[in-house]
Amino acid sequence: MLWLALFLPDLGLQVFTRGNATPGLLALADSPVRPRLIAVGREARAAGITPGMSVAAARAIAPGLQARMRDARLEAGTLAELAAWAGAFTPRVSLAGDDGLLLEIGGSLRLFGGAEAIRREVDDGLVALGLSAHAALAPTPLAASWFARCAEAVPAGSDDWRAALDRLPLRVLGTCGEVDSATLDLLEGVGLGRIGEVRRLPAAGLARRQAQAVGAVLARARGERPDPRPWFEAPPTYLQRLPLSFATDSVEPLLFACRRLFAGLAGWLTARHAGIDHCRLELLHEHRPPTVLEIVTGTPCRDEARLTLLAREHLAALALPAAVCELRLSAAAPLAFDARAGELFERPGEAAENALHLLARLRARLGSTALARLSAHADHRPAAGVHPLLESPAAKAADRLAPSGPRCRPLWLLPQPKALRPSSVALLSGPERIESGWWDEAEIRRDYYLARGPGDAMWWVFRELDPPGGWYLHGYFG
Incomplete structure (x- = not known):
């Protein structure tokens, strides 16, 4: 197995800054009562503001400073968004604390071209999401997570990753809750500062110092014990919020x-x-x-x-x-x-897709009521056979105009038939007789023809069978 760990040290601040290209003077405060800054944005840091300052002192330096309260719910939602996004690389994604992710990428190496290629794509994707993370690779989830949290770069496939693990500071054992702070204080109290120093202690010595759990954690990190992880399940629907660091209408x-x-x-x-x-x-x-x-x-x-x-x-x-x-x-x-x-030749239906893309842009630009489509109606009369229907996301395929058989009908009908002289057109085919509508007082009796008009235009004309008769233009062919 090969694990890619992501650690987001500035997640609490980035949930507020990722929505703006230039978030301005922004900092994160710990509580509304006597608030102190726990994270500071780039521009605020450049102005001389540092974590640990009170909000009042920071605003004395930079009056325009925005101090946001930490939003744990927004952080959790953003981490879940990132986990769902990471599912594009592997289905095996696990949360690592409140500010980290673990991706088991062993099964995806051939698909993406290797571990470093996956890492580069993840880095590019994080930029698109407006987030930044420390990334690290290791054969076990704990080792990868600790390397990421310590910004320790261990090349993929390196054989000395266990030696690199021994060099990590002791405090990293408590970053995801594996070892409690009291145990870490006890170990540091006897002069231990690195993981390797703890690992070299005899097991009996660890037990005497009430830190026997450390041995089990180190065994998991070194791959000597199994370390199963719960997999993240992406929600069936997508819902994400993105606050802006400052309001805008541009x-x-x-x-x-x-x-x-x-x-x-x-x-x-x-x-x-x-x-x-x-x-x-x-x-x-x-x-x-x-x-x-x-x-x-x-x-x-x-x-x-x-x-x-x-x-x-x-x-x-x-x-x-x-x-x-x-x-x-x-x-x-x-x-x-x-x-x-990326096919060499156009896919079947690609031209229709492009037309639908154009319609989507027109709908977005002109409004949902500006576009309509034709819907078929069971009536032989041309004016009643189709009617416009507004497009909507819920439109069903069954509502769309279906082919009506071999009859030749134009899509462009005049609002009212226009009288013409028979000598001005040349009849090409027909007649198609239509006698219908006696039941609703809109009866018609006509013979329709395909005709050639001036300039070789293709017209749809008819001869009225009822008095006073006459010839009329009813529609144009494209």
Whole structure:
């Protein structure tokens, strides 16, 4: 087995900064009563603010400092989002404490081209998610986790990983709750500072110091005892929130935050071998109801660039009632997805997919009521045989216009037939006689023909059989 561990030391702060390209002066405080800073952003650190300061002292240095209270629920949700995203690399993902992940990648090495290739892809993906992590590889989950937390780089496949493990500081044993702090204090009290020093103590000596549990933990870390892990189960539906470090109503900053959310959604879908044909993006305001965007893709999709493009079309056509302070993205009912890509020749149906992509962009730009499709109706009369139906994410395939047989009918019908002289057209085929509608006082009796009009245009014309008769143009062929 080969484990890739991710440790996110700044998770508490990054849940607030990842939604903005330039989060500004931001810091994380421990409590609302006499708050002190426990984490400081890059710009705040550059201004001279450091962890441990009181919020009042920090604001004396930088009056514009934003001090956010730590949000454990948001941190847990972001870690779960990352775990679901990591399922794109391996189905074996496990949480490691409140700020770490473990990926068992032994079964994915051939698929991705080796451990270092997976590590590079994970690093690139973390950037897209707006997160940063220390990563490390090891044959056991505990060793990988400890290496990541100590920022110890051990090459994949290295034979001296156990020696590197011995060099780690003793305190790393308590980072995920494996050893309690009282036991660590006891061991440090007798002059022990490294894992290797503890391991070389006789087992009886450990027992006398009430630290016998340390031996079992070290055996798991060295691969001498099994260390089973519970696997993370991704939720069946996607729901993620992303607070902004400062409110904005500008399109580009909002799109930056959208890309963060769509990157997480794409990983969740990839892990499920699925796509979506619509998702919901909610823009939250301070004192107003949220603005809801229904993003419809037209075909199953998990491409974050395409989702971002559709979000751009929505935002460009939108007048926001107030600045946005938080975004929420939700998606349900993932669909089967054909992941084939990069073929030399066009796939069957690809042209139709491109047309649907265009319709999705037009819908996003013009609004959901601007586009309609034709729906078939069981009536021989041309004007009653089809009627427009607004597109929606819930439209069923059965509602779509089905082929009506060998009859030749144009899609473009005039609102009212237009009288014409028979000599102005050349009849090409017909007649198709239609006699219908006696039951609803809209009876027609006509002979329809395919005709060639001026400029070689293809017309659909008819001769009225009832008095006063006459010839009429009813539709055009494309």
